[in-house]
Amino acid sequence: MTGAAELARRLARFPRLGLATLPTPLEPMPRLSAHLGGPRLWVKREDLCGRGLGGNKMRKLDLVLHEAVRQGADTLVSGGVVQSNSQRQVAAAAAQLGLACHLAVYHGRVVPAGPAYATSGNALLNRLFGAVLHDVPWTGDRNGAIAALVDRLRQDGRRPFLVPYGVSSPLGAVGYASAGLEIAEQCAAQCFAPAAIVFCSGSGATQAGLAVAAAACLPGTAVVGIDIDAEPERVRADVARYACGAAGLLGLEFDPATLEVVAGHAGPAYGVPHAATLEALHLAARQEALVLDPVYSAKGLAGLIALLQAGRWGAGEDVVFVHTGGAPSVFAHLQ
């Protein structure tokens, strides 16, 4: 085991812009713990991670956009669905850094619950932050559309930087490993080691960063990613790729066979909430005044609750739920 101090030294070698407000709080959830009658539950407030209403992409952007600025970029380009939290955080970071921002917005992946889907939530914030939106159909050559957008910007004399999908890359995962280190330090300060860290997993670098950090400084802690894409094999493969890449950049060992991606809580498809998702969303709101979203964080909590009800953790244990953000999209998804 590398240990927290050594992991901190290695992470400090990576330059960052300071976009993320760190550390984010680790808070107890006494009412939800009592309501569920299981282990002591904690929440890592990644929804408070920075400007633009926060979320888990800020730690990744802190490193990835440092590289963009170093390369002399003046324009950020990013692809994502209409209510993408990732794009909204890219748009916020661009505003904060004084860069232009062009978003390829994928239409047609999610069937909207109502008219607010296209205009409210993250879609509204993207416009507020001054991003230029380009409509791209979900079905079709999305990567080709983004490449053409980057080419067009270059021909116009801009210096575009293409942010990877979900800000997920080996460098993005290094950025997210800082969250794992913070959890280790914050739990140690409260004199416990968590039995597990549970969160939802999509494009993969969040889980990759947490898994690499836990392997280095929380050896007894399970890192449990809940698949929200209804594509657990794809998620697992991406997490493994980013985790091995991040471990390489940090000079650490990592065994991808230890990765845990839990299937069965994504509902029928990405962006479609099932009953357990909505129940988890309401529980978090009523028991702890935490605002989750039906696409990501509420599916993560629904997965945690299912594992807890299956008896995975005892009442004497501590489990950390990572609130990865996404609350702005409730205004677009719920009526």
Ligand SMILES: *Cc1c(COP(=O)(O)O)cnc(C)c1O
């Ligand atoms: C992007 C996102 C995730 C998933 O993180 P990945 O690094 O893409 O796996 C989880 N929750 C929210 C709210 C997100 O926006």
